[in-house]
Amino acid sequence: xxxxxxxxxxxxxxxxxxxxxxxxxxxxxxxxNNYLPMFxxxxxxxxxxxxxxxxxxxxxxxxxFKFLFxxxxxxxxxxxxxxxxxxxxxIGTVFAIAVAILMNEVGKLFRAKFFQSALLLPNLLxxxxxxxxxxxxxxxETGFINNTVLSSLGKEGVxxxxxxxxxxxxxxxxxxxKNMGYSSIIYMASIAGIDKGIFEAAxxxxxxxxxxxxxxxxPLLKPTVIMLTLMSVGRIFFSxxxxxxxxxxxxxxxxxxxxxxxxxxxxxxxxxNDVGMSAAAALYQSVVGFIVVVAANAVVRKVDSENALF
Amino acid sequence: xKGKKVVSYFMAAxxxxxxxxxxxxxxxxxxxxxxxxxxxxxxxxxxxxxxSIASVxxxxxxxxxxxxxxxxxxxxxxxxxxxxxxxxxxQGGEAVDxxxxxxxxxxxxxxxxxxDITDLVDTYAPETRDLIGEEWMKTTTKEGxxxxxxxxxxxxxxxxxxxxxxxxxxxxxxMSKVNSIEDLTDVLRKVKEAYPDITPLVPVNSGETGIMQAxxxxxxxxxxxxxxxxxLMGESTEVVDFYSTDRFKELCSLTRTWYNEGLIMKDAATxxxxxxxxxxxxxSFCYVAAYSYPEADTAASLEAxxxxxxxxxxxxxxAYLDTSSVNALTWMISSTSKVPEAALKFxxxxxxxxxxVNLIIYGIEGRDYVKDAEDFVSYPEGQDASTVPYTxxxxxxxxxxxxxxxxxxxxxxxxLDWELEQNKAAKTSNAMGFSFNSSSVKTEYTAVxxxxxxxxxxxxxxxxxxxxxxxxxIDALNSAGMGSIVSAxxxxxxxxxxxxx
Numbered sequence: 026x027x028x029x030x031x032x033x034x035x036x037x038x039x040x041x042x043x044x045x046x047x048x049x050x051x052x053x054x055x056x057x058n059n060y061l062p063m064f065x066x067x068x069x070x071x072x073x074x075x076x077x078x079x080x081x082x083x084x085x086x087x088x089x090f091k092f093l094f095x096x097x098x099x100x101x102x103x104x105x106x107x108x109x110x111x112x113x114x115x116i117g118t119v120f121a122i123a124v125a126i127l128m129n130e131v132g133k134l135f136r137a138k139f140f141q142s143a144l145l146l147p148n149l150l151x152x153x154x155x156x157x158x159x160x161x162x163x164x165x166e167t168g169f170i171n172n173t174v175l176s177s178l179g180k181e182g183v184x185x186x187x188x189x190x191x192x193x194x195x196x197x198x199x200x201x202x203k204n205m206g207y208s209s210i211i212y213m214a215s216i217a218g219i220d221k222g223i224f225e226a227a228x229x230x231x232x233x234x235x236x237x238x239x240x241x242x243x244p245l246l247k248p249t250v251i252m253l254t255l256m257s258v259g260r261i262f263f264s265x266x267x268x269x270x271x272x273x274x275x276x277x278x279x280x281x282x283x284x285x286x287x288x289x290x291x292x293x294x295x296x297x298n299d300v301g302m303s304a305a306a307a308l309y310q311s312v313v314g315f316i317v318v319v320a321a322n323a324v325v326r327k328v329d330s331e332n333a334l335f
Numbered sequence: 336x337k338g339k340k341v342v343s344y345f346m347a348a349x350x351x352x353x354x355x356x357x358x359x360x361x362x363x364x365x366x367x368x369x370x371x372x373x374x375x376x377x378x379x380x381x382x383x384x385x386x387s388i389a390s391v392x393x394x395x396x397x398x399x400x401x402x403x404x405x406x407x408x409x410x411x412x413x414x415x416x417x418x419x420x421x422x423x424x425x426q427g428g429e430a431v432d433x434x435x436x437x438x439x440x441x442x443x444x445x446x447x448x449x450x451d452i453t454d455l456v457d458t459y460a461p462e463t464r465d466l467i468g469e470e471w472m473k474t475t476t477k478e479g480x481x482x483x484x485x486x487x488x489x490x491x492x493x494x495x496x497x498x499x500x501x502x503x504x505x506x507x508x509x510m511s512k513v514n515s516i517e518d519l520t521d522v523l524r525k526v527k528e529a530y531p532d533i534t535p536l537v538p539v540n541s542g543e544t545g546i547m548q549a550x551x552x553x554x555x556x557x558x559x560x561x562x563x564x565x566x567l568m569g570e571s572t573e574v575v576d577f578y579s580t581d582r583f584k585e586l587c588s589l590t591r592t593w594y595n596e597g598l599i600m601k602d603a604a605t606x607x608x609x610x611x612x613x614x615x616x617x618x619s620f621c622y623v624a625a626y627s628y629p630e631a632d633t634a635a636s637l638e639a640x641x642x643x644x645x646x647x648x649x650x651x652x653x654a655y656l657d658t659s660s661v662n663a664l665t666w667m668i669s670s671t672s673k674v675p676e677a678a679l680k681f682x683x684x685x686x687x688x689x690x691x692v693n694l695i696i697y698g699i700e701g702r703d704y705v706k707d708a709e710d711f712v713s714y715p716e717g718q719d720a721s722t723v724p725y726t727x728x729x730x731x732x733x734x735x736x737x738x739x740x741x742x743x744x745x746x747x748x749x750x751l752d753w754e755l756e757q758n759k760a761a762k763t764s765n766a767m768g769f770s771f772n773s774s775s776v777k778t779e780y781t782a783v784x785x786x787x788x789x790x791x792x793x794x795x796x797x798x799x800x801x802x803x804x805x806x807x808x809i810d811a812l813n814s815a816g817m818g819s820i821v822s823a824x825x826x827x828x829x830x831x832x833x834x835x836x
Binding site: 072073074075076077079088091092095096097098164165166184186187274275276277278280284289292293294299300302 | 541602604670774781788790792814
C-alpha cells in the first residue's frame with residue numbers, strides 16, 4: 026500500500042519533470058527578482074550608515090516608518106491610493122469586459138485585428154509620452170481643449186494644472202485609455218474558451234444577443250474576474266507612479282487629488298536619499314497589501330469557495 | 336572575500352529596484368608597487384571609451400608614479416546618474432576612493448560615505464588646504480573633523496536678468512537702471528505694452544522664477560535654494576521659517592502682479608521646459624537666474640543654447656556666500672577606501688598640478704585638443720566636443736581647481752580675475768562654515784519637503800493668490816513640523832556659534 030503510493034508519487038514526479046523544467050526560468054526569475062531582495066527588509070529598521078555597512082548599522086526601531094504617518098498628508102495620500110485603486114479595479118474591469126465582449130462580437134475579420142491593435146497601442150507608450158499627449162490637450166495657453174474646444178463654445182479656458190477637482194476624472198480617463206485594451210485581452214481569451222455549444226443552444230431557444238451576454242458570457246467570466254481582482258487587490262497600496270507623477274506634470278497645486286503613497290515617498294526622499302526610509306515605505310505597502318489579499322481571499326472563500334485563490 | 340562578494344551581490348539586488356545600469360568594476364591591480372586610486376567624477380560630456388580613458392590614465396600615471404607613487408583609475412560617470420552610481424558602488428563594497436558630494440555634503444557625512452581625513456590633511460595635502468583657505472575649509476569641517484575639499488572655482492553666484500538685446504534696443508530701455516528684482520517690473524511692462532504677444536518673463540526651470548536667488552542676503556543653512564526651510568535673513572542669527580518672512584510675502588505679491596498683468600508665463604509653475612528652450616522661442620524676453628561669471632561673459636556663453644539670439648545680462652543683486660555655496664561640490668575620500676593616504680595625495684594634485692587637472696579635463700594634447708601660445712584651448716581642426724576621443728570639458732567647474740585649467744578659446748583672462756575677486760569680495764553669511772545635520776528631524780524634513788513642493792511653485796510663479804494661499808501654506812508647514820526643523824537648526828547653530836566665536 027505504502028509502496029504503491031510512493032511509487033505513484035515517484036511516477037507523478039517523473040511526469041512533472043518536463044513541466045518543472047519549463048517553469049524553471051520563471052521560478053528562477055521570481056527567486057532572484059522577488060525573493061533575493063527580501064533579504065534587505067531589515068534595512069527598514071536600521072539607521073543606514075555606509076561606513077558601518079548593512080549589518081553594522083544601528084537599529085532604530087520604527088523610526089523609519091514615522092514619516093509615513095507624520096502629517097495630515099498621510100491621510101490624503103492613503104485615501105487617494107485606495108480610492109483610485111478601487112475605482113481602477115471596478116471601472117477597469119467593467120470596461121475591459123465590455124471591450125472583450127464587443128471585440129468577440131466583431132468576429133475574426135480584418136477590422137477585429139485593427140481594433141485590437143488600436144486598443145492595445147496606448148499600452149505600449151511610456152507614461153512620459155502619455156503625459157505630453159495629455160499636456161497637448163490640457164496646456165492652459167496652447168492646449169487643444171482650452172484653445173479649440175472651450176473657445177469655440179465661447180467658454181473661458183480652465184487652468185487644468187492648478188485645479189485639483191478635475192483630476193480624479195482625468196486620471197481615471199487616462200488610466201482607462203492606456204490599460205483597457207491590455208486587460209481586455211485576458212477576458213477575450215476566457216470568452217474564446219467558452220463552449221460554443223452553449224451559445225448555440227441559447228440561440229435555438231431564442232435568446233437575444235443581450236440575453237446571451239448577461240446569462241452566459243458574464244457568469245462564465247466570473248472565475249477570471251475574481252482571480253484578476255484578487256491580484257489587483259493585493260496591490261491596492263501601490264500606485265502606478267508614472268500615472269500619478271508624470272501625467273499631472275508634477276504640479277504642486279494638484280497634490281490633494283494626485284498624491285499617492287508612492288509619489289509622497291518619492292518627493293519626500295528625493296531630498297534625503299535615505300535607504301532605510303525607502304525600505305520602510307516599501308515594507309509597509311507590501312505588508313498591508315498582503316493582509317488585504319489574504320482578507321479578500323477569505324471573503325471569497327466564504328462566499329464562493331470554488332473560486333478562491335488558496 | 337567570497338562572503339563579501341555574496342553580500343555585495345545581495346546589496347545590488349536590494350538596491351537595484353528600478354535602476355538600470357551598472358558600475359564599471361574597478362579591478363584590483365596587483366602589478367607594480369604603486370597604490371591604485373579610483374577617481375570617480377561626474378561628466379557632462381559623452382563618456383569616452385575604455386581605450387581613450389586608458390590612454391589618459393597612462394598619461395596621468397606617468398606624472399603620479401613619479402610624484403606620489405600612485406596610479407589612478409579614472410571613472411567618469413554621467414552627471415545624471417553620478418550620485419546613484421557612486422552610492423551603489425560604495426554600498427556594494429566596490430573600490431571608489433575619491434568622489435564628489437554633488438550638492439549633498441551633509442548627507443555624505445551623516446550617512447558615513449565620507450572618511451574623516453583630519454589627521455591626513457596636514458601630511459598629504461597641505462598645499463590644497465592652504466589654497467582653499469581657513470574660511471572655506473570650515474565649510475567642509477564638521478564637529479571638528481575635516482571631510483574634504485570644496486572645488487576651487489568661482490562660487491559667488493550673482494543674481495542676473497538675462498534678456499534679449501533686440502527688444503531693449505528697439506524700446507530704448509536703459510537696463511543700467513535695473514538694480515533689483517522690483518525694478519524689473521517696469522521693463523516687463525514696457526515690453527508687454529509694445530509687443531502684446533510676447534511673454535516677457537519665463538521661468539528658469541519648472542516652477543522656478545529666480546526670485547529665490549534674488550531674495551537678497553539669505554543663508555539657506557544647508558538647504559537647496561529651491562526648497563529652503565529654516566534660514567537666516569541678513570545679519571540676524573535667528574533661524575526663521577523663510578515662508579513666514581515679509582521678504583517672501585513681498586516676492587509673492589510681486590510675482591502675483593506679474594501674473595495678473597500677463598508679464599510672466601502663465602504655466603510657469605508647471606511647464607517642464609527650461610529657460611534655454613523657452614528663450615529659444617520668439618515670444619520670450621528674459622529670465623532671472625544666478626551666475627558666477629561677469630555680465631558680458633554670461634550673456635555670450637548662453638547665446639548658443641538660447642536660439643542664437645543676441646543676449647544681454649544685468650546684475651540685479653549682490654552675490655552672497657553661505658556654507659552651501661562653497662561646500663555644495665566637495666571632493667571627499669570614501670570611508671571604504673583602503674588607500675586614503677594615496678587618494679588624498681592624488682586629490683591634492685587635482686587642486687595644485689596644472690598638468691594633471693588639464694589631462695582629466697581636456698585629455699591628450701594634439702589628439703583631444705590643441706593649445707595656442709597663450710594657453711587657450713580649442714578642439715583639433717574639424718573636431719568638436721562630441722567627436723574627440725576624450726574630453727570632460729564641461730566638468731571644468733566641478734573638478735579640483737578651476738583657476739589652473741587652461742581657458743577655452745573665446746573667453747578672456749580678465750574674467751578669471753573678476754571671478755577670483757568676487758569669491759573674495761562677496762558678502763558672507765554670519766554662519767559661514769556651519770552646516771546642518773538633519774538626521775534628528777528626518778521625518779519632518781520629508782513632510783515639509785512635500786508641502787513646499789505643493790505650494791512653492793504656484794506662489795513663486797504668481798499663479799495662485801498669496802493673500803489666500805500663503806496663510807494656508809504656512810499652516811500646512813507648521814503642521815508638517817517646520818517648527819521642529821527651525822528649532823533644531825537654531826540649536827545646532829547656537830552650539831556652532833559658541834564654538835567658533
